[in-house]
Every structure is written in C-alpha cells, then in structure tokens.
Amino acid sequence: MPLIKYIDANGTEYAVEAAPGISVMEAAVKNSVPGIDGDCGGAAACATCHVYVDPEWIGRTGPAAEGLEQSMLEFAEDVTDQSRLACQIIVADNLDGLILKLPEKQH
C-alpha cells in the first residue's frame, strides 16, 4: 500500500500506509494523525484538513481544484500554492511516498 508521510508544524513525522481510493484526510483520521480534523467527513466543506503538499509532489497531486475546494481554502490561514484540502487528494499508487506538511492549526 502507498506510504503517506505527514509532518506536523514541529517537524514530527507520521508515516501511514493507506489503501488506494481513500482520501489522505481519511487515512490521517483513521490512523489518528493529529492536526487533521475533517469535520465535514470529506465534502470539501469545512476546510479543517488543510495541508501543504511538498513542492516535489504538487505536480502529481495537482493544485487545489476550482470551485468549492478553492473557495473553502480562502478561509484557511496562511494559504500557499501548495495548499490543498486533504479530503480532495485520493490515495493512488503513484503517490507512494507523498509528503504533506500540516499547518499549525486548522481553522
């Protein structure tokens, strides 16, 4: 299974094996990675799963999608070109090794 690495604001790394097809938000929540809330359950409707995709990986995940994901990200803090909602990134074999940095807090 693809390995996803979450790095929190203090630099602590959480590596999680995730099944293809679920989102990296679900993978984090299921494995109790702190700092990803996912209050809306994966509908891009709460912006509590904000992550920064490592610059090396953003080409493969793509940037935030137009529409609800971009709209909701406008309400998160310190948003950059690497910002995504984790619930909108779906685990796949080509994301094995994906590195995601977490913000200090979720709005």
Added chain:
Amino acid sequence: MTTIASTIPETTEAASLPLDQIDVSRPELFEHNMEGDYFRRLRREDPVHYCADSAYGPYWSITKYKDIMAVDTNHQAFSSEAGLGGIIIEDGIQKSSAEGAIDLPNFIAMDPPKHDEQRKAVSPIVAPSNLAKLEGTIRERVGRVLDGLPVGEEFDWVNTVSIELTTQMLATLFDFPFEDRRKLTRWSDVTTAEPGSGIVDSWEQRTAEIMECAECFQELWNERLKNPGMDLVSMLAHSPATHDMTPQNYLGNVLLLIVGGNDTTRNSMTGGVLALHENPAEFEKLKANPRLIDSMVPEIIRWQTPLAHMRRTALTDAVVGGKTIRKGDKVVMWYVSGNRDEDAIARPDDFIIDRERPRQHLSFGFGVHRCVGNRLAEMQLKILWEEILKRFSRIEVMAEPTRVRSNFVRGYAQMPVRLHA
C-alpha cells in the same frame, strides 16, 4: 407577519397530524421544546417536506443530515442573497418587503464572490493565531465573573453568566466602550426579533433601535479610520474589500457579527449546564477526566444547536432526497433536525461527552457560509468549563428553563440555578 398566537400545541399532535398539515416553523414549538417529535416524524416519513401554508409562506423542510449537507454545499443552486429572502425563513427581518423593515445587507446573506471578499475582511480576527492572543483576556474575565457568583443561592444563569460573558467578548472584539456593552446584547436581540416575539412590538420600533446602533457604530468607524487598532471595526474600515461599503452594508455586517457572536455561544453556555444537569453520569465522567472538555465542547454545540435553521432560495430546479424543488422555492435546512439524525449520528438524542467524532455536526453549517467564529466559540466554551471545574462541584438547575419563542435562535431566556461548592 402578524403577531404569533401563543397556543401550546397538544402533545399528541406530532404523531396524529396529517403530514401535509405539519408546519415545523411555528415558533411556539420551539418555545415549548416540542419540535423534536415533529422532526423525528418528518425524518422517518417525509424527510424533504413541503409545507404549503405557513406564517412565512410555502417552504421546503430539509431534515436529514446528508440532504442538509448537499444543500449547504451547493451555493450555485441554493442562494443566500438577501434580495431573494436571505438566510432566515422570515423574509421581513432581512429585507424591506415588510412594512417598516429596513435593508441590512451583510455577507452571510450574499453569494460568492461578494460574500467571499467581505468575509475575508473579518476572518483574521477569529483565526486560530489571533485567538491564541485573546485566550488570557478571556480566561481572566471568565474567572472574574465566576468568582462573583453566589454559592448555595438561586440565580439566573442566562443573564448573570451566559449573556455577561458573550457580551464582554463582543465588546472586546469590537473594542466597544466596555461600560455600554449591554447595548450590544439588546441590539442582538432586536436584530433577530419579529414583532410580537416579546422583544419588539412593531417593525418601526425595531428599525428605530437599529438606527441607534447604526449611529453608535458610525462614530466608532470615524474614530478608527483615524486611529486603527486590532478590532473588527478597524478591520472593516481599513480592508480594501470593505472600506467603501455603504453605511447600510457596514451596519448589516456589524449586526451579523453581533448576532453571530452573541445569540449562539450564549445559548451553548446555558445549554451545556442544562445537559450536564440532565446527565449526571456524564458530569461524573467529566470530573474524573477534565480533558474530556475537548470533546464535550463540540457535543454541547451539537446538542444545543443554537441556530435551528438556515434558509436558502432555489436558483434553479433541483432534486433533493428524491423531491423536485422548483426555482424560486424557499428551502429551510433544519440543523436542529440533522443533528438528531439517527442515520448520521449514533444515539443522537443522548448527550455523550466522549463521542469519537464529536465535531461532525451541522451547528456551524458547511460550505462557504460555515461559521467564521467557530473556533472562537469553542475556545470560549472550553475556558468556561475549565474554570467552572476549578471552582464548583455541581451546577444544579432549579426549574425548567424559559425558552425563546423563535424558530431561528434556539435558546433560553432564563434558567435558575444553584451552585454547589
């Protein structure tokens, strides 16, 4: 809107009324804490329900969690625009269709992109990094209010604690003259009041009181233009998205923030005390493990659901839960019902302070209109309960609380309590 009759519905009515005669918008249902049985029946028998005739005209009720989520996240099809009727079932509160009412354009009753621009102007003050700076002030003020409470004597929790604390918070956010802070409470009440609700007698009286608020905040605006601070008025006066809004748009946004920060948290502060009184085993659990405050706070917000509904207007024909909603129809998302939906939340009628996913509730809404102050609300409640546990062993509710007669603000007018040392 004429005055609302204050008849108490029969207790068996929820089960016996023909479906097409069910009207869950009747404010007296909420006043008498009877809305739950009606919503339970709709969720089971007709989850997307059409009411052809009500005091607010015809409207759809959306009662299931997943259907509410679908409507709330689809702002392309379901509009919040004030000109169409805005975000409350009662049109007159928000637009001038009712005689003597005034227009109060504000960002909750706008669609993107204008909504996004105006909301962005105020969101920095309630962003987590800014909240961290406010925590010390909030804790000190909560402590002072709690230290002033009588132990062993009956008093009204709503006025003495809930209203006082939320009003102090608002005065802090606006940097409003502290000694005049109860004016904010009054303006909040007046803003969501219909004539006949016991708060105002006519639309004209409501307008007159709101104009006093307008004058007061215009003075603050002028002052902060010259001497800006880190408060909400300064942010609105200096942000490119809001600095040239019309005076009415400014007033609308101010009232939105007053209501949003006041009527909501105030009632969660009271609701939490009531919930723990009714569930003594949960209170024992909390005392044994105060860290459960973190999961109890969102559970209080779900259990209370301080805003019972949000309304939208269909911009196009749309299918929700198998029913076709027509362009122009009024659509009411009953958060109070979705938060009791058996298919989305386990044992939804129970108050459980250690739920696994307590923040999965509808009280803040979802999508672009999600509550901008959600983290502030949670922080205020967290601090309140941390400070209560340091001081008191029990808060005993002495009588059934008096509930507000409103289908929008689900709250309490009074609740007598007695503190145990």
